[in-house]
Amino acid sequence: MDLEGKVALVTGGSLGIGTAISLDLAQNGADVALTYRRHEEEAKAIAEQIKAMGRRAKECKIDVSDFGEVQNLVNQVIEEFGHLDILVNNAGMNWDGVIWKMTEEQWDAVISVDLKGTFNFIRAVAPIFKEQKSGKIVNVTSINAMRGRFGQSNYAAAKAGTIGLTKTVAKELGRSRVNVNAVAPGLIETDMIKSMPEENKQKSRAETVFDCLGQPEDIAYLVTFLCSEKAKHITGEVIKVDGGQYI
């Protein structure tokens, strides 16, 4: 995939899926600004790895749920890199609990990061992509947006909201030749699922047709494709990468 000369902004690049996406975009030629919130050392190390590939890279600390901070960050990235071509909204969190025990704090936290965070970044780049008449946006949702999951009403609602956001923005920015898509992972082996009971992981693994959980790279390869000109006629789509877990 030829992303030479493109500048990408990847949220949540310090861990898991975001790290794999940042590295794969760079491997395919892009310069990458990656965001982190808590894992500064990890984010710095990824930026160094990208620089070692001969690309430009920068790690940026941000809370994606802060509208003003996001606007400033997008402006800074454009000032430093000269332009922006790709936005990957990957940062996310979960804070599970059954609905009869879910607190307002749990609900708000997940909606603020997973849904509002995605809105914040899209809102910041939309005028720029519209003006330059090009751009790629990929949002990371989840198969649980489409089927629900016990104990994840906040997360499933945020990720389902992300799908509605993706399709709407695809329509709104289509005339400006901006592609807007979502990828929906099944269970992927990252820090996010570390605290999940082993029994639940086994159940999810058994749901896949391969009897195998996904790796962060499985998501990254699709994201890179969607950010390339080879995917120029794909927009408003939600593509599952789940080893058949959903079917």
Ligand SMILES: NC(=O)c1ccc[n+]([C@@H]2O[C@H](COP(=O)([O-])OP(=O)(O)OC[C@H]3O[C@@H](n4cnc5c(N)ncnc54)[C@H](OP(=O)(O)O)[C@@H]3O)[C@@H](O)[C@H]2O)c1
């Ligand atoms: N793993 C799975 O099974 C799975 C399945 C479906 C969908 N997904 C989605 O895939 C995406 C990546 O998940 P992952 O498994 O790679 O998760 P992860 O390993 O927990 O990494 C999450 C990333 O998001 C960042 N982040 C979290 N809250 C943030 C905030 N308020 N502001 C800024 N950054 C924040 C983290 O930054 P710091 O750590 O530096 O704070 C980290 O880089 C998420 O959107 C997740 O919902 C994951």
